[in-house]
Every structure is written in C-alpha cells, then in structure tokens.
Amino acid sequence: MEDDMSMVLYVVGVLAVVVGVAVSIALHEVGHLLPAKRFGVRVTQYMVGFGPTVWSRRRGETEYGVKAVPLGGYIRMIGMFPPRRGTPAGMVSAGSSNPIASLVESARAESLEELRPGDEHRTFYSLKVWQKLVVMLGGPVMNLVLATVLLAVVAVGFGAVQTTTTIGTVSECIVPVGAPTGTGCSADDEPAPAAAAGIRPGDRVLSVDGVPATSWADVQTAIRAAAGQDLRLVVEREGQERTLVAEPSRTQIVAFDDAGQPVVQEDGSYATVEGGFLGVSPTQDLVRQPVTVVPGQVADAVVGTARVLFRLPQYMVGVADAAFGGGERDPEGPISVVGVGRFAGEIASFEDPSGLVGVEERAASILQVVAGLNIALFVFNLIPLLPLDGGHVAGALLEGVRKAWARARSLPDPGPVDVAKALPLAYAVALLLLGTSVVLIYADLVNPVRLVG
Structure with missing residues (x-):
C-alpha cells in the first residue's frame, strides 16, 4: 500500500x-x-x-x-x-x-x-x-x-528552510567528534549536559543568560563560550516558560566559519576547536523571507x-x-x-x-x-x-x-x-x-x- x-x-x-x-x-x-x-x-x-x-x-x-x-x-x-x-x-x-x-x-x-x-x-x-x-x-x-x-x-x-530556536534532539551522552554516525551511549559515557539539565525536544529557547535568542546562531554562540560555566536558559514548553540551568562540557567541537558553515580540512574531515558542548540540535522549518x-x-x-x-x-x-x-x-x-x-x-x-x-x-x-x-x-x-x-x-x-x-x-x-x-x-x-x-x-x-x- x-x-x-x-x-x-x-x-x-x-x-x-x-x-x-x-x-x-x-x-x-x-x-x-x-x-x-x-x-x-x-x-x-x-x-x-x-x-x-x-x-x-x-x-x-x-x-x-x-x-x-x-x-x-x-x-x-x-x-x-x-x-x-x-x-x-x-x-x-x-x-x-x-x-x-x-x-x-x-x-x-x-x-x-x-x-x-x-x-x-x-x-x-x-x-x-x-x-x-x-x-x-x-x-x-x-x-x-x-x-x-x-x-x-x-x-x-x-x-526557506532554516534552523529554529526549537530543540529537535537531545543527546543522552557526550559523543566524540568524528565518531561513526549512529554511535550509541554506554553506561560509562558521561551524560550530556542538556539531558542532565532536563532540556527536552520541543523546548523553544527564548533567552540564554538573559539575552534574547533570536536565532539558533545566538544559542550556539552562547553554548560554545560557556564551557565549564553555568548557562541559564529560559525555554517555552507546552505554553509555559521554564528556567533551566546547564553546564556545557569543555570538549572538542566542530569549527564554523564566519558564514556559519563547518570548516572542512584538506582530508575532508571537519576542523575542531575547544568549546562548550551541551548536546542539543535544533529543528528546521520553513521561515518566510522578505521579498x-x-x-x-x-x-x-x-x-x-x-x-x-x-x-x-x-x-x-x-x-x-x-x-x-x-x-x-x-x-x-x-x-x-x-x-x-x-x-x-x-x-x-x-x-x-x-x-x-x-x-x-x-x-x-x-x-x-x-x-x-x-x-x-x-x-x-x-x-x-x-x-x-x-x-x-x-x-x-x-x-x-x-x-x-x-x-x-x-x-x-x-x-x-x-x-x-x-x-x-x-x-x-x-x-x-x-x-x-x-x-x-x-x-x-x-x-x-x-x-x-
């Protein structure tokens, strides 16, 4: 059928x-x-x-x-x-x-x-x-x-299809950069900060440390800069605002250029830098553009x-x-x-x-x-x-x-x-x-x- x-x-x-x-x-x-x-x-x-x-x-x-x-x-x-x-x-x-x-x-x-x-x-x-x-x-x-x-x-x-400030997925553990797609979590893996803080898929991020989140780039920048520090997120869940506190882990993360694109090295792998990792990814949606x-x-x-x-x-x-x-x-x-x-x-x-x-x-x-x-x-x-x-x-x-x-x-x-x-x-x-x-x-x-x- x-x-x-x-x-x-x-x-x-x-x-x-x-x-x-x-x-x-x-x-x-x-x-x-x-x-x-x-x-x-x-x-x-x-x-x-x-x-x-x-x-x-x-x-x-x-x-x-x-x-x-x-x-x-x-x-x-x-x-x-x-x-x-x-x-x-x-x-x-x-x-x-x-x-x-x-x-x-x-x-x-x-x-x-x-x-x-x-x-x-x-x-x-x-x-x-x-x-x-x-x-x-x-x-x-x-x-x-x-x-x-x-x-x-x-x-x-x-x-146009763009990332939104709504959480799409929440990682259960910290997966190293370059790990095979679909790599699961084991009992020995460190829990991802987002999961530990109670962040859920569907949460819409309203602000990060008091700064309004107008785009996912704002959220991503704040997470990367807050490695090892408490990060206060205000999210909307089921029509209600909730305040959640998470501590991004300091780890190797994918580097992005000024245009927001991942930096690819000569061997085809992604370049990495040290920064904060929370373990969340955004949803994508059609966002209407100006003429x-x-x-x-x-x-x-x-x-x-x-x-x-x-x-x-x-x-x-x-x-x-x-x-x-x-x-x-x-x-x-x-x-x-x-x-x-x-x-x-x-x-x-x-x-x-x-x-x-x-x-x-x-x-x-x-x-x-x-x-x-x-x-x-x-x-x-x-x-x-x-x-x-x-x-x-x-x-x-x-x-x-x-x-x-x-x-x-x-x-x-x-x-x-x-x-x-x-x-x-x-x-x-x-x-x-x-x-x-x-x-x-x-x-x-x-x-x-x-x-x-």
Missing part, C-alpha cells in the same frame, strides 16, 4: 513539472507573440510543442495550437529573413546550383511565401532594430519574469546556470562517460527534462521518517525546480547563435551597428542584416543541440543524478 502511494506521489511530481514545462514554453512564446502583434507583424502560427498538431484553432490571422511533443514551441512570423539584395519584397530569388546557397534560398522563400499584397511592412525584417530586440528578447525575459515570480512565491509564501532576498536569488541562479553552460563541453564528456562507460554523474552538471522530471518525482515521493518534510516543503521544492528550469531557458536562449533567440538578437544588434556607422558616414541605409546567410551554421548548431539532448536524456534514463540515495 505504501509503495502504491509512493508511486502515485512520484507521478504527481512528474506531472507537476510537465505542466510547469508546458506553461513555461507557452509563456515564452507569448513573450514573442505580444510585441510582434503590437508592432504590426503578421503572425500566422502560435504553437506549443513540435511534431503533429493535436489541436488548433484559428483566431483572426493566427492559428493557435498544441503539438504532440511538448518540448518546445514557436511562433511563425512572416518575413523572418529579408529578400536577397536586388530582389523586391515578396519575390523569390532564383535557385542556385550551390547546395548551401540553395538551402539558404529555400529557407528565404519559405519565409516570404506567406506574404500577401500590402504585407511588405508587416514583416519581421522590416521592423526597427529596437523592435526586433523587443520581440526576440520577449521570450527569454518572460522566462526570467516567471522564474522571479516563482522564487518570490517560495521565499515569501513558503519560506528583498528574491533579486539576489535570481542573480545567483542566473550566474550559476551561465557557468554550467560555459563549461557544457567539459560536462558532456563526463555525461557521456556516465551514460556509456558506467562513470559517476556530476551532481552539479547538466540534466535533461527527463532528469528534471525524476527530481520532481523524488521530491514528491520522498519518505521522511522524521516527518520534517511535509506537503509545503515538497511543493516549495517543486516550484524551485520549475523556477530553475525557467532560468535555464532564459540563459540558454541568450546564446548568440541561430536558431536560438540570441542569434536573432545578435543579428539585430549588428544591424544597429551597421546603420549607425552608415549614418555617421552619410552612407545609404545598408538595410536589414541577412541572417539567412547564417542558416548553415544554425542547422549545425541545431544538430549539435539535438545530439546533446539525446545523450543527456539517455544518461538520465540509465545513470541519473539522484536527489536521494
């Missing part, structure tokens, strides 16, 4: 991410669609997904629909590529015996074939430079906005994602070795949408004996996964290569530079940049991305990165 429930929760987690991916893609394309229509470009299609059309409906001059494979989407604008110089708008240039040139001209013809009389000024290539930038950046920016909203919901609505933390979270996520993309070739060597050679997956490396789905399934179905991971924690984690996916879409689409949005952005920026140079030199307007000439490279990039996706998906099926175990 428990296995059945676990499987149900796993499927729910996966479906939640599938819906999140579909919504993210749909909104990405809306980010392109709205400004394109606002600037007068005729948009003939708005599609979520690729492959055969599952459903579609025409409203006005645009066909809206859903396709069978929900791993992407697109809008179809007329005149994405300008006619070749010397060829009037709406006219298709003659073919070429050169296969690459023929490929370019074929794509150009397809881009112009939907032009109707009067559409000459409703094409994408006829837009001003700043309008092209708005249209092409609209999709990635929509993903960034969605990620920011999701992270804000998590931070402000759910909160001011969100910009920093978004910036950190963008920088982290950019670093992964920058090192993608290096990471893919490890992914290929893990997929085909049985090597270990780098938990910090890239994963496919399949891996993202597995993460969500594991989060939703994770069995937590302590009971600390509840519905809120799981929901917050899945929202963070979807937010991270949108950050990845934002950063990835800014790569200045066709067929990505960044390729068209780069073309528009180059056009702006050329026009500014021509104006400064009183030269004729050079016209739009012919991004169609970059199509051979675009097809090569598309094949490379397809191959990378296939390897990642295969690796996530046969040797996935796991959150648990």
